[in-house]
Amino acid sequence: MPDLLLDVQGLETQFKTPEGVIYAVNGVSFGLKEGETLGVVGESGCGKSVSMLSVLRLIPSPPGKITAGKAYYRGQDLLQMSNEEIRHVRGAQIAMIFQDPMTSLNPVLTVEYQLTEPLLLHLGMNKEQARARAIELLEMVGIPNAKERLADYPHQFSGGMRQRVMIAMALACNPQILIADEPTTALDVTIQAQIIELVKRLRDELGMTIIWITHDLGIVAGLAQRVIVMYGGFIIEEAFVKELYANPKHPYTIGLLGSLPRIDEQERQRLFSIDGLPPVLYNKPTACPFSPRCKWAMDRCWKENPVLETVGPDHRVACWADVKTGRAR
Amino acid sequence: MAEKVALLKVENLVKYFPIYRGVFQRQVGAVHAVDGISFEVFPGETLGLVGESGCGKSTAGRTILQLYKPTSGNVHFDGANLVTMKGEDLRKMRRKMQMIFQDPYASLNPRMTVGEIIGEPLMVHNAATPREIQDRVAELLELVRLSPGFASRYPHEFSGGQRQRIGIARALALQPSFIVCDEPISALDVSIQAQVVNLLEDLQKQFGLTYLFIAHDLSMVRHISDRVAVMYLGIMVELADRNTLYADPLHPYSQALLSAVPIPDPVAEEQRRRVILEGDVPSPVNPPSGCRFRTRCPIAKKGVCDEKQPEWREAKPGHFVACHLVA
Numbered sequence: 001m002p003d004l005l006l007d008v009q010g011l012e013t014q015f016k017t018p019e020g021v022i023y024a025v026n027g028v029s030f031g032l033k034e035g036e037t038l039g040v041v042g043e044s045g046c047g048k049s050v051s052m053l054s055v056l057r058l059i060p061s062p063p064g065k066i067t068a069g070k071a072y073y074r075g076q077d078l079l080q081m082s083n084e085e086i087r088h089v090r091g092a093q094i095a096m097i098f099q100d101p102m103t104s105l106n107p108v109l110t111v112e113y114q115l116t117e118p119l120l121l122h123l124g125m126n127k128e129q130a131r132a133r134a135i136e137l138l139e140m141v142g143i144p145n146a147k148e149r150l151a152d153y154p155h156q157f158s159g160g161m162r163q164r165v166m167i168a169m170a171l172a173c174n175p176q177i178l179i180a181d182e183p184t185t186a187l188d189v190t191i192q193a194q195i196i197e198l199v200k201r202l203r204d205e206l207g208m209t210i211i212w213i214t215h216d217l218g219i220v221a222g223l224a225q226r227v228i229v230m231y232g233g234f235i236i237e238e239a240f241v242k243e244l245y246a247n248p249k250h251p252y253t254i255g256l257l258g259s260l261p262r263i264d265e266q267e268r269q270r271l272f273s274i275d276g277l278p279p280v281l282y283n284k285p286t287a288c289p290f291s292p293r294c295k296w297a298m299d300r301c302w303k304e305n306p307v308l309e310t311v312g313p314d315h316r317v318a319c320w321a322d323v324k325t326g327r328a329r
Numbered sequence: 330m331a332e333k334v335a336l337l338k339v340e341n342l343v344k345y346f347p348i349y350r351g352v353f354q355r356q357v358g359a360v361h362a363v364d365g366i367s368f369e370v371f372p373g374e375t376l377g378l379v380g381e382s383g384c385g386k387s388t389a390g391r392t393i394l395q396l397y398k399p400t401s402g403n404v405h406f407d408g409a410n411l412v413t414m415k416g417e418d419l420r421k422m423r424r425k426m427q428m429i430f431q432d433p434y435a436s437l438n439p440r441m442t443v444g445e446i447i448g449e450p451l452m453v454h455n456a457a458t459p460r461e462i463q464d465r466v467a468e469l470l471e472l473v474r475l476s477p478g479f480a481s482r483y484p485h486e487f488s489g490g491q492r493q494r495i496g497i498a499r500a501l502a503l504q505p506s507f508i509v510c511d512e513p514i515s516a517l518d519v520s521i522q523a524q525v526v527n528l529l530e531d532l533q534k535q536f537g538l539t540y541l542f543i544a545h546d547l548s549m550v551r552h553i554s555d556r557v558a559v560m561y562l563g564i565m566v567e568l569a570d571r572n573t574l575y576a577d578p579l580h581p582y583s584q585a586l587l588s589a590v591p592i593p594d595p596v597a598e599e600q601r602r603r604v605i606l607e608g609d610v611p612s613p614v615n616p617p618s619g620c621r622f623r624t625r626c627p628i629a630k631k632g633v634c635d636e637k638q639p640e641w642r643e644a645k646p647g648h649f650v651a652c653h654l655v656a
Binding site: 043044158160161188189190191192193194196197215216217218219220221222241242245246255256257258259260261262263264265266268270271272273274275277278 | 381382518520521522526527545587588589591593594595598607
């Protein structure tokens, strides 16, 4: 498909540990259209962050290794690029913001230094231009007294303000794609709301394409157009946001939505809970990774891993069972 | 309806943490962690205590249990004032009130077996002989849906959700009537949170437990609580029955807090209007004069809100609020 900005096919990433190989990502394929916001949802260890880090080749290697797959960005495979080439993509074309703004900012350098560095490196600006742009960026992300605050160090900012600085850094070179890896998880709800509002505003103003990684199905509901649900290193369901929430097809997605209490809940109902634990991926799964926790599991689920199949308009799911009837699809 | 007798009655509870500086370690100030809160908890109910990080909700829980010595105020539990109690008397009271902690990794001693961890309160309080302790541990493990065989294992062998169950079993060991749950699910994955919350609800029904449920997840608090209290910067701003508070919050902070919570439903999200608060929570070392929320309040009035601290009053039956501008 030519209209995809990012086209990832069959991505596999593994980590070598003293206990054995961890199969973190096991064949992930997805496309990203220009201007859309894609939500990537899953619990810790499902491979959502590792897949996106793999696309940018930010996996520490060793122990990590991308063992298969392609990731086309504007027709070029990011996974085949030289280190020099990918360096020009990172930050300049595809930028990333992380969960913990304190550990991703350098504590001994001023915000000015960290904010102007990509401008000097990627865009070849001179110092004055870079400084002016840095002030503009801080103002854009809503930091008061931007001019004075340039000389401050990260610890002088609050958590929400630091995340704003991170966003300003990510936007410094006008990237095409912004990958946000749980950027609001460490923040309080009122600050989270501020950051999400900011990202929505910037998305509309700058026409940015966004991949938003989170475990919070609530955030995705208000922000994303399309959603990918991951489990055990696989994509298990993919659909437009309204379709997914109204009509979830995978038992895991159904369980996840059912296990969330809602703030507009009227009558108290017992929460739907998924028994058991998420898998530890020491072996390459040959069966459906969710089958030990699935109440619809059939013989076939224990033997063969289902592939993503189209079940409706732009709705794909990897499950042998039809949850409506409880029988094979 | 007959007047219910409160199991726990907190009156004007204050907890300051002093700040010392310099060579002579002079006290130069204090963190006003909890600054005068009053409320009651009735037998068999769950009172949810919500607020953002640093609002004093955990300190409130710990000060109520006398894990911190209160700076001032009274805590009446089961007819006795815990604040004036000392030594053996207080120790005996502690059997009736227990705590479940947030971090299931830090709150279990890695060098003790699960059996030792769960049996420790029984031993400390001389509540059972070693043989009885063994039986009781097995019983408690089953109660939290873990295998009794786990008693000889160590905490590192368990997942976060299982560890939290061990923490719950330990809290239940002395058959308390009151448990402070300090963010018991915040560190857990979404699918595991529901397991633990369901367990807490089952245990409450089975033993008639009373919970003070401290959390920052407002949806979960609504789900588990009968009544909910909202804290901001050391004070309580609102307290009401769960449905009333969520449907009709009176305090501007509660309104903003509730509107900031994302709903896992794209259709509902589209129709929502958010109150976005500006700025950050001020420092509790030097809280704003008058109403503590006025620096971020969208409707704060000069000359009113910055001069006097609003009093904690019952605006409607059972609905308490601290705001000058609420009728």
